Amino acid sequence: MRISHALLLVALFPGVGVAQQLLAKGRAAPATSSVKTTRAVRATKPPVIDGKDTDDIWARAQKIDGFRMFDPVEDGEPSMATEARVAYDDRNLYVFVRAFDPHPDSIMALLSRRDERTQSDYIRLIVDSYHDKRTGYEFMVNPAGVQRDIYLYNDSNEDVTWNAVWDVKTAIDSLGWTAEFRIPLSQLRYPRKDEHTFGIGIHREIARLGERSSWPLWRRSQFGIASQLGELGGLAGISSPRRLELMPYTVQANDSRLRADGYGRAQRMALGADVKYGLSSNLTLDATINPDFGQVEADPGVLNLGAFEQFFEERRPFFLEGTGIFRYDIDCNDGQCTGPFYSRRIGRAPQAGFLSEDQNAVPLNSTILGAAKVTGRLSNGLSLGVLNAITGRESVAESLTVEPRTNYFVVRAQQDLRGGRSGVGAIFTAVNRELDGYTENYLRREAYTAGLDARHRFGPNSAYELSGQLYGSVVRGSEEAIARTQRSAVHFYQRPDDDLAYDPTRTSLSGVGSGLGLSKNGGLTRFWTGVWYKGPGLEINDVGFMSSANSMGQSNWFAFVLQRPKWFYRRWQVNFNQWNSWLADGMNTGHGGNINMNGQLRNMWFVYGGLGGEKGAYCGACLRGGPALWENHSVQGWAGFTGDQRRAVYPAFEAFFRRTDGGRSSSINLGPRVEGRFASSFSASLGVSFNRNIDDRQWLGNFGDVGSDTTHFTVARLDQKTVSVTTRINWTASPTLSLQVYAQPFVTGGEYSDWREVVAPRARGYDARFRPFTIEGEPGGFNFKQFRSNTVVRWEYRPGSTLFFVWAQGRVQDGLDAGSFRFNRDYRNLFGAHPDNTFLVKASYWFAM
Structure with missing residues (x-):
């Protein structure tokens, strides 16, 4: 009977043998809080970037070994060894990684377009050049030489749209495969100092085994990525160049x-x-003049019969890159968050296009004349993002205005406290339109949003976080434009059975919103509990996205996260959700909940399911x-x-x-x-x-x-x-x-x-x-x-x-x-x-x- 059970498991889960081997190697070591360190050596002669370690500098550089598995077993012994070395000169950071593999012919190396992730082996280099334990730059490569680059912010959030110009060469040989990186220092940001210490981490992925290891060990059971990096010392005499790149x-x-x-x-x-x-060692200006995004993939088809506006993701490179610094999340659902800044408002389809009798003559989008943003992180822990964009007047037959000339302005600031474990922030947005007789009765003349937020992490491994926000808005325009705003699906002031007074003579509308949440990140159990409020007059849709105002509620999420492989899964998560919502006057608009789960089986299949409902x-x-x-x-x-x-x-x-x-x-x-x-x-x-x-x-x-x-x-x-x-x-x-x-x-x-x-x-x-x-x-x-x-x-x-x-x-x-x-x-x-x-x-x- 035991034999038949074993045969059944092998038949159902063909990857179980590999997983059992990994589990056998997963002998957990005691957790340690000490930071792993290494040093870079200065290269008197730049190495030739060819994926080979024949340059003299690699014989002199300090060897980094002692990689530990973090997936599927946390702090396990890797199936294969990995070594790395780091060097530098006045212009570049060099890293050589040797990934040993006894079966080089089994290495998975798939070709793809840059920044596209495939089912391949990978080497990932993470550099925290600020050494603030909150941000970092990730450089990835697979054995086929396909590059990916990612910006890491808020310790664990990854912006996959960030792009840098860097070089790497790979090679597969009898020992496994290698990756030789050349990262121009001009692509990193760091303060002016005589000597620097960078945060550094090196991750390796073996696709055919579903195994990942790193130096130093990255513990998935703990919160954060940047905060778990090692330290790279010995970086002396490197300047902070004011980078100028033109395209x-x-x-x-x-x-x-x-x-x-x-x-x-x-x-x-x-x-x-x-x-x-590079305005300074910490601040960078990005600007675009008369941009064209014709190469961007079209939005999926949809016919919206609902009351609320359809949300589409941003796909344009200029507005995608570095957007993480502008985030101020108000509404989040299954990882998709919206708030006061929604970059697709810039260059949107003309809002007054319905005025034209010939709809085919209406431009598809507003023309972006130019846009600029300043982003960076100062040495005192202040992250700053400033964006300004101008779109031109769009017309039909050169007379009927369907979209006025508009200026969009956004500024976001976040100040880290307690080494990044706490922080406060602010956001401000402004939209100003040059209205004329055609548009003044339909569009708002000006719109402003301002908000404050704060967070505080505490407890063992800073696993708990208390966060809160307070924000408000004001819009102004003609009586007709503000009346349309009141009647819109965001507000519905005209509803006959509430306490809101629809006033067609108003020339402004204002409102406030707030939120408070407590969460636990990392470990076997995780949760989030919070409350929110959005006043009836809140309006952020001129350069933000919000489906509806006039609401308040509370929600709870609780999860069991099982990350140690067991008999049928590699990882498994069970979630419990509960929520209540009301209109601002207290009318019940929803009491519901669900139970759902997701996980990866031993045979590498990903499965999920859930059941829920509302009263x-x-x-x-x-x-x-x-x-x-x-x-x-x-x-x-x-x-x-x-x-x-x-x-x-x-x-x-x-x-x-x-x-x-x-x-x-x-x-x-x-x-x-x-x-x-x-x-x-x-x-x-x-x-x-x-x-x-x-x-x-x-x-x-x-x-x-x-x-x-x-x-x-x-x-x-x-x-x-x-x-x-x-x-x-x-x-x-x-x-x-x-x-x-x-x-x-x-x-x-x-x-x-x-x-x-x-x-x-x-x-x-x-x-x-x-x-x-x-x-x-x-x-x-x-x-x-x-x-x-x-x-x-x-x-x-x-x-x-x-x-x-x-x-x-x-x-x-x-x-x-x-x-x-x-x-x-x-x-x-x-x-x-x-x-x-x-x-x-x-x-x-x-x-x-």
């Missing part, structure tokens, strides 16, 4: 787009430049400014998995369901995906998303004057089907030459029926809330189709200098076959629609002075 670029594009007289083509050429200048509560936004509507209790669940990514082809799947309104409303989403790497340089993925949504009370329209007792607030039963297919193809000829293809057709169709108006919104009986609505005829339906694709060839023909060849295509069809969904017909019609094509060539040249 001029030119763009030549050919666009086809529908106009009033039919489809036409237009040629455009643009010149621009990016500038990076009956009021919905303040469901009727879009109408009275609060009682919602029945709901239940929802989700599950999914991702296969072993070491395999040439692996599957993934996700599923979600929700049921409410006593079974009258339900939603199910299925998302199978398959990913494959068919050669070391070629990979592809294909994912399908299917959604069936039945909403028995989908809002359909309000009829009547705002505030009138004859207003009809109506809903209907919606039966909607949505299918999207996402395809990605990646081919990498070398670490500097790659091809990427992204394509997504998106089709959704829905039919409305049983049109009703709300007569008793607070009734507990479902049917008692509604009665038939026949004034406007039949409710109808919709059918919306969209296709978006990007094909990008990227060639980094010299370090920092790139050439892009881009083909972007879009197709949209709206209204044909409204009220129905047929997969074959709709996809055939979508690809029969006339395409909008953009062909673009962008060339940039980087040089430093």
Whole structure:
């Protein structure tokens, strides 16, 4: 019987043998608080960066060994040895790493575009040049020579969009593989001193074993990354150069787009430049003039039927890089946080485009004339970020203004205290628009936001953190513009059943918000508990993102984090969530919770699942400014998995369901995906998303004057089907030459029926809330189709200098076959629609002075 059980485990978990070997080696050593140290030697002659240790300096440099495993076993003996050496001169930091491997032919070395992580072995070099134990620069490379660079801030947060110009060469030989780094000191920031001590850490990943080790040991059970680094001494006589980097670029594009007289083509050429200048040893200026982001991947397709604005992630390089320093999180959900600064407001689609009779003549985006930001960290522990951007006036037929000239300003400061274990911060934003007769009744003239925050870590290993924030806003404009603000989905001042007074004569609106939280990070058990408040008049959406104001609540999260491998898992986490929310006047808008878990099995599969729900509560936004509507209790669940990514082809799947309104409303989403790497340089993925949504009370329209007792607030039963297919193809000829293809057709169709108006919104009986609505005829339906694709060839023909060849295509069809969904017909019609094509060539040249 024992033999059969063992055979069953091996069959189900083919990686169990490897994991047992790692576990056997995981003999825990006593924890120690001493900081590991090493020294760099000065190089009189720069080493040749070729991935070999034949230069004299590597024979003289101090050897770093004693690496310890941190995954899957914390403080275990690594399966394979690793050694490193560090040297420097006036201009560069040099690091040589030898990763021993008895089976060099099994080393996983996959080609990909720079900054793309693959299932490969890796060496990661972390340098805390400030030696503040809060920040750092990460330089990664795999055996194929593919580079990644990351900025580390707040001790544990990683900004993967940070880019630097550095060099590394790798080699695979009979002993394993090597990586030889040359990090220009101009890419690091540090104060002026005669002698420096940097924080340093070196991590190694062995992909085929799922094993990671480091020097010094990084304990996953403790909070922080930068605070656990070792120390690198011996850095004497290095200057802090005022770096000047210029990257001029030119763009030549050919666009086809529908106009009033039919489809036409237009040629455009643009010149621009990016500038990076070291204002001091600690502060850097980044600026862009007339930027073009034609190489950036398009947003996924979506049809938003909800009350609130759709959130899209930032993808533009200038606004991505270094954004961590500007973070001031207000709303967070599953790792996605929003707050007073949302960089996609800069260069947004024209807000008054609806004024134009010819929608095809409205520009897709506002033109960014220029933007600049100053970021850095002073020697006293003050982190500073300042950003200013200007967008130009956008018009139709040179007369109708659809977006005014606008200035955006953001400043964020954070002061570390107690060696980074505590801190205080502030943020201020300002938006000023040059309005005219076309826009003054629709847009706010000026908007300001200010906030304070503080944090305090305490307890063993500083595992506990108390944090709080207080912020406020004020917006000003014409009576009509502020009235539109009050009626917007963020506020709904016109709701007839609350204490808020809708005042169409106001010319300003202000509000405050606050939050307080206590958390524990690290260890077997972790938690977060907090409360928040957002006043009815709070408005941050001119350069921030907030779905709704007028709310308050509390939430709790508690987790068991099991990081030591057991019989069926490598790591496992169980989460418990609970929340309550109310409107600011105390009306209950949600009491709910869930239990979910996720983990990695012994066979390297990642799995997750959860089940939760909410009790009956009021919905303040469901009727879009109408009275609060009682919602029945709901239940929802989700599950999914991702296969072993070491395999040439692996599957993934996700599923979600929700049921409410006593079974009258339900939603199910299925998302199978398959990913494959068919050669070391070629990979592809294909994912399908299917959604069936039945909403028995989908809002359909309000009829009547705002505030009138004859207003009809109506809903209907919606039966909607949505299918999207996402395809990605990646081919990498070398670490500097790659091809990427992204394509997504998106089709959704829905039919409305049983049109009703709300007569008793607070009734507990479902049917008692509604009665038939026949004034406007039949409710109808919709059918919306969209296709978006990007094909990008990227060639980094010299370090920092790139050439892009881009083909972007879009197709949209709206209204044909409204009220129905047929997969074959709709996809055939979508690809029969006339395409909008953009062909673009962008060339940039980087040089430093």
